[in-house]
Amino acid sequence: MDVPQAILGEEINKETESLYKKEKKLGEGTYAVVYLGHHIKTKRKVGIKKIKLGNMRSGLDMSAIREVKALRELRHPNVIELIDVFSHKTNLNLVLEFLDTDLENVIKDKSLVFMPADIKSWMMMALRGLDHCHRCWLLHRDLKPNNFLIASDGQLKLADFGLAREFGDVKRAMTSQTVTRWYRAPELLLGATNYTGSIDIWAMGCVFAELLLRVPYLSGESDLEQLTTIFKARGTPTEDDWPGLSKLPMGFKFEKHPRPAFAELFHGASDDALDLMNRMLTYNPVARITAAEALQHPYFRNSPRPTQPAKLPRPKQEYVAEEEGLDSDGARRKRHYNDAFGDDVFSDGKGDSAVAHREGSGHSRDQDAQPTAKRMDLRISSPA
Amino acid sequence: MAANYWESSQFQRFLLTRYELAEIESTHMIQLTNHEITHLKIYFADLILKIGKRLRTRQEIIATAIVYFKRFYINNTFYDIDPYLMAATCMYLACKVEENPHHIKHIWSESSAMFTETSPDIRFPYDIPDIAECESYLLEEMKFYLVVYHPYQVLIDESIKLSKPALQASWSIINDSYRTDMTLVYPPHVIAVAALFLSRVVDQGNLSDIEAQQWFADLNVDITDVLQVVTELLSLYKVWSEYDEAKMPELVSRYIADIAASS
Numbered sequence: 001m002d003v004p005q006a007i008l009g010e011e012i013n014k015e016t017e018s019l020y021k022k023e024k025k026l027g028e029g030t031y032a033v034v035y036l037g038h039h040i041k042t043k044r045k046v047g048i049k050k051i052k053l054g055n056m057r058s059g060l061d062m063s064a065i066r067e068v069k070a071l072r073e074l075r076h077p078n079v080i081e082l083i084d085v086f087s088h089k090t091n092l093n094l095v096l097e098f099l100d101t102d103l104e105n106v107i108k109d110k111s112l113v114f115m116p117a118d119i120k121s122w123m124m125m126a127l128r129g130l131d132h133c134h135r136c137w138l139l140h141r142d143l144k145p146n147n148f149l150i151a152s153d154g155q156l157k158l159a160d161f162g163l164a165r166e167f168g169d170v171k172r173a174m175t176s177q178t179v180t181r182w183y184r185a186p187e188l189l190l191g192a193t194n195y196t197g198s199i200d201i202w203a204m205g206c207v208f209a210e211l212l213l214r215v216p217y218l219s220g221e222s223d224l225e226q227l228t229t230i231f232k233a234r235g236t237p238t239e240d241d242w243p244g245l246s247k248l249p250m251g252f253k254f255e256k257h258p259r260p261a262f263a264e265l266f267h268g269a270s271d272d273a274l275d276l277m278n279r280m281l282t283y284n285p286v287a288r289i290t291a292a293e294a295l296q297h298p299y300f301r302n303s304p305r306p307t308q309p310a311k312l313p314r315p316k317q318e319y320v321a322e323e324e325g326l327d328s329d330g331a332r333r334k335r336h337y338n339d340a341f342g343d344d345v346f347s348d349g350k351g352d353s354a355v356a357h358r359e360g361s362g363h364s365r366d367q368d369a370q371p372t373a374k375r376m377d378l379r380i381s382s383p384a
Numbered sequence: 385m386a387a388n389y390w391e392s393s394q395f396q397r398f399l400l401t402r403y404e405l406a407e408i409e410s411t412h413m414i415q416l417t418n419h420e421i422t423h424l425k426i427y428f429a430d431l432i433l434k435i436g437k438r439l440r441t442r443q444e445i446i447a448t449a450i451v452y453f454k455r456f457y458i459n460n461t462f463y464d465i466d467p468y469l470m471a472a473t474c475m476y477l478a479c480k481v482e483e484n485p486h487h488i489k490h491i492w493s494e495s496s497a498m499f500t501e502t503s504p505d506i507r508f509p510y511d512i513p514d515i516a517e518c519e520s521y522l523l524e525e526m527k528f529y530l531v532v533y534h535p536y537q538v539l540i541d542e543s544i545k546l547s548k549p550a551l552q553a554s555w556s557i558i559n560d561s562y563r564t565d566m567t568l569v570y571p572p573h574v575i576a577v578a579a580l581f582l583s584r585v586v587d588q589g590n591l592s593d594i595e596a597q598q599w600f601a602d603l604n605v606d607i608t609d610v611l612q613v614v615t616e617l618l619s620l621y622k623v624w625s626e627y628d629e630a631k632m633p634e635l636v637s638r639y640i641a642d643i644a645a646s647s
């Protein structure tokens with residue numbers, strides 16, 4: 001009997017897996033569980049994002065495909081680094097640089113005081129990361145404070161590319177059902193299917209406002225209400241503000257709200273900051289400032305100079321130190337902290353079964369068939 | 385997707401030299417003649433193309449699937465995983481990566497129907513979960529680097545400067561280039577220029593000589609590489625004229641049986 005030669009990819013995979021040790025669960029997102037781990041030799045801390053594959057029957061799902069595809073090509077100090085990838089049984093594991101906290105935690109920690117220079121520093125790093133994505137023809141499509149992770153040296157990094165996709169081809173329609181509601185650009189709310197980097201800029205504008213206000217700026221209760229919320233806050237757009245508005249799928253008439261004086265709400269913000277924010281929240285997507293242009297805006301050149309990342313305010317509670325129950329405040333955060341199963345070296349596979357069990361999907365366990373044995377069936381049937 | 389091709393994984397990780405490629409072929413394909421090797425490449429590129437046609441996908445997606453197929457068999461043989469299954473799987477993954485996903489069941493049924501239609505000698509005893517499993521081997525082999533650049537984009541970017549017939553001729557020459565392994569060896573713009581160069585031979589006079597010279601000069605590519613690609617394309621056309629699809633299933637089986645016997 002012939003012994004099959006191991007498939008190289010598989011060997012590399014095992015090798016990659018054995019480089020890391022998984023420690024404990026850090027958090028849970030919509031389609032992944034994130035663990036703290038480290039590189040065994042270098043001791044470098046890593047975040048291991050294990051993507052849940054509800055069932056293996058259709059292979060990797062679109063979010064996972066998008067995330068690996070994007071992170072494998074992007075490389076920038078303000079974009080999360082994908083260090084390695086390996087699959088374990090039916091799960092895909094992304095080994096990411098470890099990041100202790102995120103911008104949402106920072107904004108919510110009311111014991112922290114933000115200086116204008118701090119906000120400028122975060123905005124600059126966020127825009128640099130976004131500019132890199134857009135130069136690579138990639139839309140993030142889900143920018144919001146908890147997708148800007150923060151490293152121990154204060155560097156801010158764009159993360160969570162599960163909705164990211166390439167753009168540039170006008171002929172190809174894309175879904176308008178994207179981006180978390182409060183950060184969703186008006187053209188998306190009106191059903192546009194041809195859009196560009198300007199949708200990410202709108203979201204950045206909302207984050208900018210949130211840094212100034214310390215609460216979400218445009219927090220609509222429903223998709224329909226979101227538009228009303230925007231119109232109340234920014235004035236109902238006219239065909240003059242936004243040529244082509246009435247041609248959008250849902251560009252029907254809305255109640256007219258006057259454009260309020262923003263300076264009142266954002267008292268304390270400098271004129272250059274407000275000017276940049278307004279350019280990011282311009283209705284007409286074509287006229288909206290781009291990431292590259294925003295970085296050239298006088299706001300970043302005028303004093304005060306942006307705070308050095310290492311000197312930025314940090315929340316006292318960081319991911320690892322957080323305990324269950326801390327974030328009971330609603331739908332924005334779906335995190336569950338749990339360190340029930342202490343150490344777990346990947347290769348023994350125990351941790352995975354435990355998780356499969358907890359997630360209530362006995363499914364992945366049925367699929368635990370030995371890959372090598374199974375692979376035999378994938379060979380061509382020998383000639384008759 | 386990287387800011388440019390030179391920063392992409394395709395350039396930094398997957399580009400082989402001609403010598404590396406020759407080395408691989410001499411280890412994997414020892415039992416085959418050069419003509420047979422070329423015929424196998426034509427055959428599987430054609431099969432993937434046929435699946436793509438049935439799914440009505442864009443040419444670039446088909447090209448991505450073909451590149452995945454080639455990348456997988458750099459370090460594996462047809463004996464490790466059945467190339468018919470791999471062909472269907474590459475198409476499945478390429479559709480997802482290029483944001484044009486098809487249901488796995490649809491890929492499976494279109495692929496099986498196409499194999500049956502192509503030849504009664506092709507056996508495809510696989511089921512839907514086999515495609516999903518095969519996908520995981522493919523992903524691992526490619527270390528999850530999924531973005532592929534194609535010469536088509538170069539043509540599209542330059543299309544305003546080209547006449548319609550020149551564009552069409554170059555486009556179909558690029559299609560043909562996927563029947564060789566040149567996509568593993570040369571950057572996409574080199575292949576695009578070579579295709580344009582050849583199309584000029586085929587379709588003289590639509591691009592004035594001055595225009596053409598300017599065009600080639602502006603693109604700033606290594607002319608020796610371009611000529612090498614042209615030579616490889618011409619030899620493809622020669623070997624292709626002797627290609628007989630009906631004989632291929634038997635060649636595939638014989639080849640796999642040979643590897644099985646020698647391993």
Ligand SMILES: Nc1ncnc2c1ncn2[C@@H]1O[C@H](COP(=O)(O)OP(=O)(O)O)[C@@H](O)[C@H]1O
Nearest residue numbers: 026027028029030032034047096097098099160
């Ligand atoms: N690189 C990382 N380092 C440390 N913790 C992380 C990292 N990535 C994600 N996390 C934690 O895991 C949680 C879930 O991550 P993710 O699935 O990306 O988020 P979501 O789907 O909620 O946007 C995050 O909210 C965060 O608490």
